[in-house]
């Protein structure tokens with residue numbers, strides 16, 4: 159184990175601490191590969207939803223040995239937990255980021271790559287993406303949750319913004335209260351670009367596994383709020399609302415992101 163510590167809270171959240179992003183990347187690759195192997199063994203398919211941002215470069219170790227050879231890539235189905243309403247070639251596109259940093263380096267079957275349609279409005283794109291996922295649940299490519307009316311992805315990978323946002327769910331935004339839709343949209347994101355498409359909290363919290371990957375000292379304060387539960391409006395921070403109903407959540411933190419923790423934050 160490359161981590162220098164791990165803690166579990168009473169609410170089931172597990173936190174793993176890494177000396178640096180290199181160690182974190184190594185363990186993240188192993189974590190994803192293990193979940194993929196277990197899902198393929200159990201169901202013949204591995205469904206993975208990606209976010210954008212720093213996460214993609216932290217997945218780099220998955221593109222090298224031994225995983226290029228040991229992972230059953232043909233069984234993977236890739237989804238996006240959020241996307242910006244921009245062209246696929248735009249620098250802000252999560253698809254572009256994922257394609258350049260990960261998807262172009264591993265042999266995912268092209269029609270297993272379920273991208274969000276960027277050629278329509280954010281509202282239409284959210285509706286279309288939900289339709290795609292509903293079809294895949296109907297055809298049993300994606301499992302259905304047994305505890306909610308939601309899909310059950312094998313793994314959803316999230317980053318966390320400095321403001322505590324995950325996917326494109328921002329603090330105090332009304333979409334945090336969405337209970338019906340699986341995929342929704344925002345047109346006023348506080349972080350550019352303003353128009354985005356995002357999984358809703360019920361979908362995130364219906365996954366079998368969720369990993370939240372956070373690095374860098376600029377997020378240390380927010381990490382402290384999230385873990386301690388103490389701080390301004392911290393219980394309503396989107397990152398704090400990631401609490402899978404029947405799944406497991408693991409936080410991967412490098413030393414810089416964990417630098418404001420003292421240990422007493424863990425209940």
Ligand SMILES: O=C1O[C@H](COP(=O)(O)O)[C@@H](O)[C@H](O)[C@H]1O
Nearest residue numbers: 209210211212213317318319325
């Ligand atoms: O806006 C977004 O930000 C989060 C966090 O990005 P990071 O670069 O600070 O790790 C990202 O997970 C999300 O997909 C993206 O839309």
